[in-house]
Amino acid sequence: MIELEWVSKVYKTGAIELRALDNANLRIEDGDLVAIMGASGSGKSTMMNILGCLDSPTSGIYRLDGIDVGTLRENALADIRNKKIGFVFQSFNLIPRTSAVRNVELPLVYGGGKDRRARAQRALERVGLGERMAHMPNELSGGQQQRVAVARALVTDPTMILADEPTGNLDSSSTIEIMNLFVELNDTGRTVVLITHEPEVASFAKRVVTLRDGHIISDVRQQQKRDQVVPEDGHTEVFAAVTELADAPKHALDAPAAPEVDPGEPTRPVLRKDLDR
Amino acid sequence: MNIWEAARIALRGLRSNRMRSVLTMLGIIIGVSSVILLVAFGNGLQTFINDAFGPLANQLTVTKSQGSLSGNGEPKDLTDTDVDALENKTKAPDILSVTPVVSGTANVQLSGGGQVRGSITGSTEDYFQVTDREVVIGQFFDAQQVRNKAKVAVLGPNIVASLFGGDAAAALGKDVRVGRTSFRVIGVAKGNGQQDDVVIMPLGAARSYLLGGGDAVNQLMVRATSVAAVNAAESQINAILDDRHKIRDPEDRDFNVLKLQSLLDQSSQVLSFVTLFTAAVAGISLVVGSIGVANIMLVTVTERTREIGIRKAIGARRRAILQQFLIESMMLTGIGGIIGILLGVGLSAAAGFVLPALIPDFPAPVVSSFSVILSFGVSLIIGLVAGGYPANRAARLRPIEALRYQ
Numbered sequence: 001m002i003e004l005e006w007v008s009k010v011y012k013t014g015a016i017e018l019r020a021l022d023n024a025n026l027r028i029e030d031g032d033l034v035a036i037m038g039a040s041g042s043g044k045s046t047m048m049n050i051l052g053c054l055d056s057p058t059s060g061i062y063r064l065d066g067i068d069v070g071t072l073r074e075n076a077l078a079d080i081r082n083k084k085i086g087f088v089f090q091s092f093n094l095i096p097r098t099s100a101v102r103n104v105e106l107p108l109v110y111g112g113g114k115d116r117r118a119r120a121q122r123a124l125e126r127v128g129l130g131e132r133m134a135h136m137p138n139e140l141s142g143g144q145q146q147r148v149a150v151a152r153a154l155v156t157d158p159t160m161i162l163a164d165e166p167t168g169n170l171d172s173s174s175t176i177e178i179m180n181l182f183v184e185l186n187d188t189g190r191t192v193v194l195i196t197h198e199p200e201v202a203s204f205a206k207r208v209v210t211l212r213d214g215h216i217i218s219d220v221r222q223q224q225k226r227d228q229v230v231p232e233d234g235h236t237e238v239f240a241a242v243t244e245l246a247d248a249p250k251h252a253l254d255a256p257a258a259p260e261v262d263p264g265e266p267t268r269p270v271l272r273k274d275l276d277r
Numbered sequence: 278m279n280i281w282e283a284a285r286i287a288l289r290g291l292r293s294n295r296m297r298s299v300l301t302m303l304g305i306i307i308g309v310s311s312v313i314l315l316v317a318f319g320n321g322l323q324t325f326i327n328d329a330f331g332p333l334a335n336q337l338t339v340t341k342s343q344g345s346l347s348g349n350g351e352p353k354d355l356t357d358t359d360v361d362a363l364e365n366k367t368k369a370p371d372i373l374s375v376t377p378v379v380s381g382t383a384n385v386q387l388s389g390g391g392q393v394r395g396s397i398t399g400s401t402e403d404y405f406q407v408t409d410r411e412v413v414i415g416q417f418f419d420a421q422q423v424r425n426k427a428k429v430a431v432l433g434p435n436i437v438a439s440l441f442g443g444d445a446a447a448a449l450g451k452d453v454r455v456g457r458t459s460f461r462v463i464g465v466a467k468g469n470g471q472q473d474d475v476v477i478m479p480l481g482a483a484r485s486y487l488l489g490g491g492d493a494v495n496q497l498m499v500r501a502t503s504v505a506a507v508n509a510a511e512s513q514i515n516a517i518l519d520d521r522h523k524i525r526d527p528e529d530r531d532f533n534v535l536k537l538q539s540l541l542d543q544s545s546q547v548l549s550f551v552t553l554f555t556a557a558v559a560g561i562s563l564v565v566g567s568i569g570v571a572n573i574m575l576v577t578v579t580e581r582t583r584e585i586g587i588r589k590a591i592g593a594r595r596r597a598i599l600q601q602f603l604i605e606s607m608m609l610t611g612i613g614g615i616i617g618i619l620l621g622v623g624l625s626a627a628a629g630f631v632l633p634a635l636i637p638d639f640p641a642p643v644v645s646s647f648s649v650i651l652s653f654g655v656s657l658i659i660g661l662v663a664g665g666y667p668a669n670r671a672a673r674l675r676p677i678e679a680l681r682y683q
Contacts, residue, residue: 054590054677075594082592093587093680097293109282110592152591 002028007060020046022214033186035205043214082111086153090165092145094137101133123151143174160191179204287605301573302613304566309617309652311559317625317642319552325640336537339497352531354493369513371506376403377494386454393439399483414445415464426481430460433475434468458486571663578671586679599672606664614656
């Protein structure tokens with residue numbers, strides 16, 4: 001259970017005062033899949049930092065599982081991040097020159113616990129990377145790296161998986177893969193909070209919270225898009241159709257990510273159209 | 278998060294930048310090995326001197342003062358009666374033996390052969406033991422021969438070299454003319470680098486046939502009962518000779534007492550200063566090496582700011598980050614220290630093998646275990662100090678700022 005009560009965050013740069021978040025109230029029940037949307041500068045990154053206990057609010061109360069996070073000191077915050085929150089970042093943020101399984105194991109190293117290697121391996125299998133445990137991040141495609149990051153986020157069995165633009169650096173096929181992974185994780189009862197500005201990513205959520213200028217301007221429940229669940233062979237029909245329509249080169253699922261898939265423009269609009277259908 | 282996990286992470290950090298780690302270690306390796314090597318050289322020299330002169334440490338030498346004395350006129354000669362007085366066990370309980378020595382120079386000649394100027398030493402049978410001399414061949418004269426003023430001589434190696442072409446065996450048993458008297462060669466002394474052109478003979482023989490001089494003695498070689506008793510022996514000598522020479526004021530003494538021990542102490546003190554100084558110079562390279570470590574650790578922390586942010590985001594406490602970088606820098610200096618010790622010990626051993634072969638009598642370096650322990654300890658401390666500031670900086674980074682760092 002996540003509760004924000006009258007949370008404000010004010011940045012001061014000299015005489016200029018910026019209210020990145022202005023008296024925001026938000027309550028997220030366990031097991032929900034929430035997308036937090038907004039243009040850049042809307043305060044969604046600030047909200048993400050506060051939700052992730054990376055930053056503390058200027059005023060207001062943030063309660064995670066009933067704990068008032070504002071009263072906690074540095075070590076306790078580190079433990080909260082370790083045990084209750086699983087981060088997935090836009091730029092993957094894996095530790096370089098460290099194998100996939102070691103990356104996934106890392107939160108357990110800091111948090112302690114038994115059978116770390118086995119748990120890390122299970123988490124990697126869970127995201128479909130059982131074959132690539134020993135690979136270094138630079139030997140993995142963007143989609144695979146993000147799946148490692150998801151495995152790392154869920155290995156400690158956290159209350160909430162907090163994903164900050166998780167598909168921002170991914171091509172369309174990897175985007176669908178990762179989003180399906182979040183849907184699956186949510187189906188097994190895990191709370192997922194996504195920060196995004198892409199409507200097609202938000203369409204996977206059960207609930208969409210929209211921010212503008214530090215205020216929550218809308219908060220709606222919606223019908224979750226579930227028609228693109230990745231089949232066992234890993235190729236979605238939607239994806240196959242997209243690449244044919246766009247006349248783009250066919251990409252295997254584990255082809256290196258973003259740079260090769262022209263950063264979006266020829267592919268993305270088609271995908272959007274397709275998703276809207 | 279235990280220390281082994283931190284160590285594993287640190288080791289991976291070092292391995293991921295192998296070249297840089299090795300170059301940084303090199304500074305420590307060179308520093309530590311040169312400290313060990315130089316201290317070993319100094320130590321070797323010290324050991325050499327102690328071995329060479331240690332047996333003589335209980336010796337005192339009494340000589341007549343040179344020149345005239347203020348007020349008291351000419352200094353009195355040391356005489357055989359002085360010797361007898363010093364050998365009095367009740368008055369001088371700390372004196373083990375007194376060996377009188379007379380000396381002078383004379384021509385030494387082989388009949389039908391060459392001739393050479395030699396320095397003549399006349400003494401008693403104790404002389405060889407007191408001066409720690411050994412024979413190459415033959416033997417020294419004994420008490421009987423001293424009493425009989427026997428015309429026998431032990432030659433120094435330089436004399437043998439001049440007269441017998443260095444063949445000690447050829448010299449043995451031959452007669453040589455020293456001054457105008459013929460002496461039989463009963464032994465050849467091993468060289469000691471100081472008195473090698475010497476002809477050693479019984480005290481009485483030297484007086485009767487060569488030097489004259491009645492009962493005067495040039496030098497008294499006194500042995501104390503132990504090294505610890507040297508000072509007591511000195512004051513007994515002073516007391517007895519003051520009494521015999523009727524001296525009231527120590528300023529007016531007409532004799533000098535020289536303790537070999539104090540010479541040894543002085544030389545070993547000078548040597549230890551020299552060793553300390555060279556070690557300090559080598560220590561400068563260790564300091565330079567440690568600056569290199571601090572520098573590289575700062576670079577590492579800056580370079581890995583983002584990684585630190587990630588680690589903090591997934592729950593690393595400040596202490597875990599601090600440990601990671603401290604252990605990393607201590608591994609750098611610790612491993613560097615161990616390699617440096619191995620190198621220093623290896624080089625010392627190699628020098629002990631090679632140098633004496635190239636330069637005869639060169640003292641082999643002796644590695645001191647103290648310098649090994651000290652330099653390893655110092656290299657660990659360097660790691661702690663040089664890594665401290667960068668590690669602390671890393672640990673204090675705020676996670677959001679570290680994550681944003683590009």
